[in-house]
Amino acid sequence: xxxxxxxxxxxxxxxxxxxxxxxxxxxxxxxxxxxxxxxxxxxxxxxxxxxxxxxxxxxxxxxxxxxxxxxxxxxxxxxxxxxxxxxxxxxxxxxxxxxxxxxxxxxxxxxxxxxxxxxxxxxxxxxxxxxxxxxxxxxxxxxxxxxxxxxxxxxxxxxxxxxxxxxxxxxxxxxxxxxxxxxxxxxxxxxxxxxxxxxxxxxxxxxxxxxxxxxxxxxxxxxxxxxxxxxxxxxxxxxxxxxxxxxxxxxxxxxxxxxxxxxxxxxxxxxxxxxxxxxxxxxxxxxxxxxxxxxxxxxxxxxxxxxxxxxxxxxxxxxxxxxxxxxxxxxxxxxxxxxxxxxxxxxxxxxxxxxxxxxxxxxxxxxxxxxxxxxxxxxxxxxxxxxxxxxxxxxxxxxxxxxxxxxxxx
Amino acid sequence: xxxxxxxxxxxxxxxxxxxxxxxxxxxxxxxxxxxxxxxxxxxxxxxxxxxxxxxxxxxxxxxxxxxxxxxxxxxxxxxxxxxxxxxxxxxxxxxxxxxxxxxxxxxxxxxxxxxxxxxxxxxxxxxxxxxxxxxxxxxxxxxxxxxxxxxxxxxxxxxxxxxxxxxxxxxxxxxxxxxxxxxxxxxxxxxxxxxxxxxxxxxxxxxxxxxxxxxxxxxxxxxxxxxxxxxxxxxxxxxxxxxxxxxxxxxxxxxxxxxxxxxxxxxxxxxxxxxxxxxxxxxxxxxxxxxxxxxxxxxxxxxxx
Numbered sequence: 010x011x012x013x014x015x016x017x018x019x020x021x022x023x024x025x026x027x028x029x030x031x032x033x034x035x036x037x038x039x040x041x042x043x044x045x046x047x048x049x050x051x052x053x054x055x056x057x058x059x060x061x062x063x064x065x066x067x068x069x070x071x072x073x074x075x076x077x078x079x080x081x082x083x084x085x086x087x088x089x090x091x092x093x094x095x096x097x098x099x100x101x102x103x104x105x106x107x108x109x110x111x112x113x114x115x116x117x118x119x120x121x122x123x124x125x126x127x128x129x130x131x132x133x134x135x136x137x138x139x140x141x142x143x144x145x146x147x148x149x150x151x152x153x154x155x156x157x158x159x160x161x162x163x164x165x166x167x168x169x170x171x172x173x174x175x176x177x178x179x180x181x182x183x184x185x186x187x188x189x190x191x192x193x194x195x196x197x198x199x200x201x202x203x204x205x206x207x208x209x210x211x212x213x214x215x216x217x218x219x220x221x222x223x224x225x226x227x228x229x230x231x232x233x234x235x236x237x238x239x240x241x242x243x244x245x246x247x248x249x250x251x252x253x254x255x256x257x258x259x260x261x262x263x264x265x266x267x268x269x270x271x272x273x274x275x276x277x278x279x280x281x282x283x284x285x286x287x288x289x290x291x292x293x294x295x296x297x298x299x300x301x302x303x304x305x306x307x308x309x310x311x312x313x314x315x316x317x318x319x320x321x322x323x324x325x326x327x328x329x330x331x332x333x334x335x336x337x338x339x340x341x342x343x344x345x346x347x348x349x350x351x352x353x354x355x356x357x358x359x360x361x362x363x364x365x366x367x368x369x370x371x372x373x374x375x376x377x378x379x380x381x382x383x384x385x386x387x388x389x390x391x392x393x394x395x396x397x398x399x400x401x402x403x404x405x406x407x408x409x410x411x412x413x414x415x416x417x418x419x
Numbered sequence: 420x421x422x423x424x425x426x427x428x429x430x431x432x433x434x435x436x437x438x439x440x441x442x443x444x445x446x447x448x449x450x451x452x453x454x455x456x457x458x459x460x461x462x463x464x465x466x467x468x469x470x471x472x473x474x475x476x477x478x479x480x481x482x483x484x485x486x487x488x489x490x491x492x493x494x495x496x497x498x499x500x501x502x503x504x505x506x507x508x509x510x511x512x513x514x515x516x517x518x519x520x521x522x523x524x525x526x527x528x529x530x531x532x533x534x535x536x537x538x539x540x541x542x543x544x545x546x547x548x549x550x551x552x553x554x555x556x557x558x559x560x561x562x563x564x565x566x567x568x569x570x571x572x573x574x575x576x577x578x579x580x581x582x583x584x585x586x587x588x589x590x591x592x593x594x595x596x597x598x599x600x601x602x603x604x605x606x607x608x609x610x611x612x613x614x615x616x617x618x619x620x621x622x623x624x625x626x627x628x629x630x631x632x633x634x635x636x637x638x639x640x641x642x643x644x645x646x647x648x649x650x651x652x653x654x655x656x657x658x659x660x661x662x663x664x665x666x667x668x669x670x671x672x673x674x675x676x677x678x679x680x681x682x683x684x685x686x687x688x689x690x691x692x693x694x695x696x697x698x699x700x701x702x703x704x705x706x707x708x709x710x711x712x713x714x715x716x717x718x719x720x721x722x723x724x
Contacts, residue, residue: 049543049544049547050543050547050652050653051651051652051653051656053547053552053652054551054552054553054554054651054652055552056552057551057552183696183697209696210696210697211692211696212692212696212699212700214653214656214657215692216647216648216657216658217429217433217647217648217689219425219426219429219689220426220429220688220689220690220692220693221692221693221696222572223422223425223426223429223572223693224422224693226422226571238552238553238554238649238651238652238653241554241556241649241651242554242556242648242649245556245649249566249573249575250572250573250574250575251566251572251573252572268553269553271553272553272554272555272556272649274556274558307478
């Protein structure tokens with residue numbers, strides 16, 4: 010292996026050899042941040058926002074983190090596990106990145122987690138798979154956004170206590186992110202006296218939700234966990250069938266993400282959701298972040314852009330702790346997990362010993378203000394951990410939330 | 420009971436949309452013997468073009484609507500104009516693709532299929548660059564708003580209108596195919612291209628024409644479909660398999676086949692998803708498998724694909 014020289018390295022070497030006046034490789038090659046994102050295909054909407062978030066962060070810091078130059082290397086996974094694996098390998102072995110931000114989807118993350126642990130490059134991902142920081146933790150993993158179920162625990166509390174709902178149906182895509190979100194919601198909702206009477210699982214690429222919506226009856230509210238662009242269709246069809254007028258609807262952060270507001274119409278007004286980020290949050294760094302996003306990209310940012318922006322802040326804080334050093338990956342990882350920030354776009358947060366965030370969860374309600382839709386914060390749950398109010402040991406002894414867990418009570 | 424009624428009504432509405440999508444696919448498949456894998460992309464591109472003609476979607480493209488003069492028209496007229504303009508644009512695109520690319524690969528079915536697959540990727544990414552990744556919903560024109568009560572829910576009228584549009588298109592296509600000289604030539608080409616060529620029909624010109632017609636129908640369907648589905652990346656690959664199933668069930672090149680196949684698929688999908696969502700695809704593809712095994716030419720087809 011040591012003798013193999015690939016074409017790029019050879020060309021770079023040849024170029025360097027023939028250009029004696031070219032500057033020698035600078036003493037500081039800079040901190041190299043790899044971004045695994047999706048820029049093509051159906052997941053690109055979130056992926057492009059992820060790139061915008063971290064690009065804006067580096068621009069605001071003038072590409073200087075803890076006194077070192079920072080360089081962003083963007084890799085497009087294409088939104089599939091094989092692509093994520095290939096690109097993670099490229100970033101680590103060819104581009105020699107110091108830290109990776111991404112990937113977007115849980116199945117991409119699961120495809121690379123073993124490789125990341127083995128190559129010991131810190132990974133900060135937005136992918137929400139619960140067990141990455143629960144039953145199958147990865148020592149080189151850190152998550153500043155949330156687990157799938159994390160925001161749905163407080164949402165269920167809000168639905169039971171403030172919305173006073175008793176019998177609900179859940180509807181979410183038929184994959185792990187949907188199961189874990191719905192499971193978290195169901196557990197807390199039922200522990201507080203509510204009852205989930207029906208769980209519906211439309212396949213990921215369902216064009217028309219009518220066959221599922223037709224089955225919603227005998228409830229007083231509906232929870233949904235849709236992601237990507239599915240919320241647009243779901244809410245439109247939910248309203249068209251006259252269900253919105255009957256059953257109030259609530260959902261997870263991807264279902265009513267701020268970045269979707271410009272695509273929604275009146276059908277989404279009144280929807281309640283729980284998110285770890287809100288563009289409505291009034292903190293100095295969030296103000297600057299939202300203003301920067303509007304100026305550079307013309308978009309109100311949602312969780313995807315905020316997530317990578319905050320990941321950038323984590324990297325900066327960790328580098329300040331290591332004095333800008335990145336060679337000792339274990340030390341860098343320890344510094345990342347010890348990050349505790351006060352002023353970020355999502356408010357104050359820290360990490361737990363498994364690398365998952367402990368921070369605020371906002372309950373928002375969509376309203377029409379000045380002709381535009383906004384997610385107004387109606388309640389803030391402070392310092393929400395991935396275990397909610399449950400005991401960590403007892404929580405981890407139970408199986409991870411799945412399609413049939415918790416089961417429906419007959 | 421109520422639920423079954425709602426599902427049945429919805430199946431009929433979706434069947435209408437599927438027919439708009441699959442009729443063009445069926446004609447192209449029947450005549451040229453290739454499954455045109457760009458068909459889903461034509462559908463999506465049609466939706467995007469219709470949306471831009473109506474001045475929806477990204478701000479950077481909203482000028483298109485003013486430039487075309489559609490912006491100031493009454494919304495109903497504007498909607499139908501947008502659908503027809505999208506159909507015309509796609510017909511031109513389809514004709515050009517046939518003339519410039521597929522023509523050079525005449526007789527090499529595998530190469531043609533690969534080219535259409537490659538084109539579908541190119542169109543998908545061009546759409547992503549142009550209209551970005553955000554889903555764009557389209558609300559129905561004023562005359563199609565409102566809803567009918569069905570059981571404990573209400574059903575939007577514009578979805579039922581899809582069926583009427585589909586029937587109108589089906590009748591128009593049938594008249595063309597059955598009553599005109601052009602239709603006779605197309606039918607001859609579908610049945611026996613070699614014989615048709617020998618008897619003096621310019622089959623290659625027919626190819627261009629039919630491909631343009633198929634693409635135009637897909638573009639038109641895209642605008643109608645945008646009302647129900649909203650246009651977004653991935654819509655192409657969602658719709659293509661449905662067109663494929665419809666055509667394999669109904670028989671390639673057969674208009675009644677595409678019509679019946681569309682409604683069969685819509686009913687299977689609706690009731691399958693409501694009954695056992697985890698087997699929904701199985702229930703869609705099982706009939707296709709049975710048809711391929713027992714009656715490879717499809718329910719109404721005259722020769723195997």
